[in-house]
Amino acid sequence: MKAIVAVKRVVDYNVKVRPKSDGSAVELTNVKMSINPFCEIAVEEAVRLKEKGVVNEIVAVSVGSTQSQEQIRTALALGADRGILVQTEDELEPLAVAKCLEKICNKEEPDLVLLGKQAIDGDNNQTGQMLAALMEVGQATFASEISFTDDAVTVTREVDGGLQTIKLKMPAVITSDLRLNEPRYASLPNIMKAKKKPIDVIDVNEIGVNVDKRVQTIEVQLPPEREAGIKVENVSELVDKLRNEAKVI
């Protein structure tokens, strides 16, 4: 079975982001960039499936800037076999990314496409769903457990109010949730080996999809600071404040 895993380069989860001084975008100079944590979980899952003998080839695909090769290398170090970068210096919207991925999937014909449920930069949570629709295959989003039987895959999904288990025919698109697994560390020997694994770089203009922007960013601002809480002396004061100041009861 062949698996494609999508990986995205994003601002590290632990960086406190700030807008640029002109408010045009998020400040990225001197900021630590990492693989999107949900993508990392997707890669880990693919590698575990490979270790179990379910998957025999893993292709890590990224749509992004030249530097996204670093994140592909991370995926290769964790156990992916080769990489593809659809290179663009622009920031693409989810639909454009999904279209690029679709083109790659048409060529690669994977049985399984694994993505993170969302990227933590835009928090869009759209690419996986759009890709499944474009490919006209089944989708299982927010996966917390995946198991295989012959030509079908059973996925436990984290939904509001509990867990839902669904069964899909392959090929299928699955997006990972946080509890699917805990990714391993990239070992230095594996990173060195990963340097020898191939990465194909394709220019986004050569892939033949329309990546025009449909949304225009007008301004990026910090959210308003939260006001500090207050302490009340007793329950009656609390009730009084809720009733007369906050007017919620």
Add this chain to the structure above:
Amino acid sequence: MDIVSRLAGVIGSENVSYCDSELQSYGVDRTTIWEGNPKAVVFPRSVKQLQDIILFANKYSLKVVPSGGRTGLCGGAVANNSELVVSMDKMNIIKEINLDDRSITAEAGVTTQQIQVAAAENHLFYPVDFASSGSSQIGGNIATNAGGINVIRYGMTRNWILGLRVVTGSGDILNLNKSLVKNNTGYDFRHLFIGSEGTLGIIYEATLQLTEPPKPSTVCVFGVEKFAYLTEVLKICKSMLQVNAFEFFCNNALSRVVGAHQYQRPFDTESPFYALVELENTEIETETVFEVYSKCVDEKLITDGVISQSIDQARALWRLREDISETLWHFQPYKNDISVRISKMADFLNDVSQLTQKNYPDFEIIWYGHIGDGNIHLNILKPKNLSTLQFKSFCDGVSMSLGELISKYEGSISAEHGVGLLKKESLRFSRSEDEINLMKSIKKIFDPNAILNPGKLI
């Protein structure tokens, strides 16, 4: 009227406590050997009150234990002999952050972490850091000249002190160095108070130097086969990389931490020792790590390694080292915190491991520490069948032979934790009789009635 009520009359009863639970908790630090038994705990809120307390103690011959966050590891803040504990908890205000001077002025009871956070909020950095920074106080850090995980790059607490305000043992209020960068006007008393372990006076305010925040960092953990190889790996890292930190721990330490916290091991292959290296996250540094790794593997110094791919992973790898002390605490470890010059490290380690094999064959020994600074923490875990006192007296015995060895290597019996009660008997292995006598004379000048921290340090 008894003495405590009289004191309450002087500084207000709301600032004095003698309830049992507070007496016990304020009577001890992180050592597990002594039980707290102070007469009372006082919480001054101003210099005036602090001075009144010291004058009162002089008048009534009360012994005083200055007390910070009580995270100390040598019994420096222990009060087990009817002393008066002077806690700096209530003098905890950050008074100024000066962006022109790049400095922060804070009362002694502000925690190390609060200083770090305040610096970060102003896009600056206070580099002294270690696992207890959430509780340890800046006054305690100065009184112990605390080190920690960034010493290799930034030095000890001493390097970051611009000015100090203290009340001496005789009750004088001194403003030391006035936060000047340059001030060659004779003896610099500030440096006497740094590392004085509360024996000369009580520090009530300090001005600390701040600096540029470092670039984001990357953390590597290497598996190392032999003790002596650690210094080889250190040499190679230092020659090729800008190293922020170079720490080590043994496999027992890792297993205990991983077991206690359900952490992921860095890699599956087990090694007797691990080195943790922190670097600046730049492309050149990360590329060079691979060269370092290959070189070390070629020379058969290391067997396996990982490198963090995100800040989360860097932190998780750090926790493997930082959580050791707290994890071991439950086993009442006997701690040795020793150092030698880095160039003598390899031979020294060899001799120390022979000594421990000979003397503690049945004890679980846990090694870790700041090996990049020539500093190792040698912890002996207490077997369940020995009482605390039996265990301590046995370890004290072995400490004497360790002391002889340290003396031979001209090393230190206490690299960063201080002397306090725990290492007092060993002081002579690191300091000559003449030096110790001079220290005693100096103490007499600042604390003529010997009210401060009696029985500690000298």
